[in-house]
Amino acid sequence: MVESRPEDQSETPKEVTALGEETKKEEAEKQTKRKMGGQMQQKLYEVIKALSAMRLCKEDNVPNAILSRRVEPILPEQLPFVPSMPTAGTSTSEIASLVLPESRGPPCLFQGSIGTAYNKKSLQDNGITHILTAAANIGQRYKEDFQYKQLNLLDSPNQNIVKFLDETAEWIDDVLRSDPAHRVLIHCFAGKSRATTITCAYLMRKQGLTLREALLHVRACRPIAFPNIGFLVQLKAYEATIFGSCSDVPLKLEKLFGIAELPKTQDDLADQAPGDLTEE
Secondary structure, eight states, X not given: OOOOOOOOOSOOHHHHHHHHHXXXXXXXXXXXXXXXXXXXXXXXXXXHHHHHHXXXXXXXXXXEEEEEEOOSOOOGGGSSSOOOOOOTTOOOSSSEESXXXXXXXXXXXXXXXXXXXXXXXXXXXXXXXXXXEXXXXXXXXXXXXXXXXXXXXXXXXXXXOGGGHHHHHHHHHHHHHHOTTOOEEEEOSSSSSHHHXXXXXHHHHHHOOOHHHHHHXXXXXXXTOOOOHHHHHHHHHHHHHHHSSOOSOOSSHHHHHTOOOOOOOHHHHHHTSSSOOOOO
């Protein structure tokens, strides 16, 4: 009696080839879906950013004055806080006063959003001559009318912004000192995080304020000012390089400003998108 042997269950070369092709097809379909998902996310970011830009151009298109030129002596009790003593490397001087009423002189340093940077009439009405754009891919719309400096920065906690702070502080200082008529606007997309970081760094390096004083002052002038956590950590490190120590600034800025934790807004989502609004 001949014993029957079980059929060979191994796959034939043709079956192996077919299985491999099926696996490749499935993987290609997954990659296509991921790519489509990424494209949809990018389009969503672009829609959010465009809507935010439209709103900012309509509702947040006037610059907030940060500093005024000094036209008379300022007594310590007239300041909104007790100024720190300037240290070596700073140039606290006659350029500006941290008191903003018109009686103190015309404002010379401003902060704002993309809406401000794109409002030519408001820029001209405020006598702005120079624009510092602290954002990537925001176009220099009025090159013939204003002098620009641009930094390709994203509003991300991982963005290395500290390496630009000396450069921007020197640029602002040089512009303001070179001509009494010069006025500077610092802006990003929402005028909230990147612009505030650049402004505070200038106030520390060139006006002798501590980080705490700078944050409180800028916040008083522009109520939405609020650097992201990564920028705040870098500002604290920058303050230590200037003064040798850090002022009392909690990482939760809501505590410093005496406010509840801020919810995320549409502008925050737009700022966190990959890139900003491109304007050719």
